[in-house]
Amino acid sequence: MITPRFKADSLIDQLRQGIGFAPSPRRADAAVLLAITQEEQPRVLLTRRASHMRHHAGEVSFPGGRREAGDTSNIVVALREAFEETGLNPFQVELLGELPSQRAKSGLWVKPIVGLIPPDVILVPQPDEIERIFYVELMHIIKAQPLPYPVQLNQQQYYMPSFQLDNEIIWGLTARILVSLFRRGLRHSIEWPLLMNQPQDII
Secondary structure, rough: OOOOOOEEEEHHHHHHOOOOOOOOOOOOOOEEEEEOOOOOEEEEEEEEOOOOOOOOOOEEEOOOOEEOOOOOOHHHHHHHHHHHOOOOOOHOOOOEEEEEOOEOOOOOOEEEEEEEOOOOOOOOOOOOOEEEEEEEHHHHHHOOOEEEEEEEEEEEEEEEEEEOOOOOOEEEEHHHHHHHHHHHHHHOOOOOOOOOOOOHHHH
């Protein structure tokens, strides 16, 4: 992993310069809002999905969801879902841009929309979908060493790279979107393999 050479107070300025919107964006199957607090030590808004959900139960994710028939853009999808899940007022979001679409394990193509929010915004989790709303400092994620996380797939156990912060495990699509944010918006590369060796094999 490359050691960051930038300061926390310059992160938002770099994101403003490094991220934008495509002139003719493609309609994705779903969208998420990667919301970052606009403050000296910017934080990333994350949620933990309810344990009774049929898909991605108990996983850490960004607010977001599938496109609905009346949604006119990826931005509309991300802002609508964020409002439904956390109560975030769309008018409190300063849009910065988008990241490349990522394919979820469900097969859906997900478009990350990046925006800034006030640090003191009041959010309330929608209990049918969200168990917890929390924040992690962006710099803490940038400096975090990817750790192996065991996942059962097709009756076999694999070890996926993950960020383990604030007693939460950030892996899968959410982690890949963060890595994309660092690469695209901050020109900071993190080695992020699809699979990792078993813990005893890692030095």
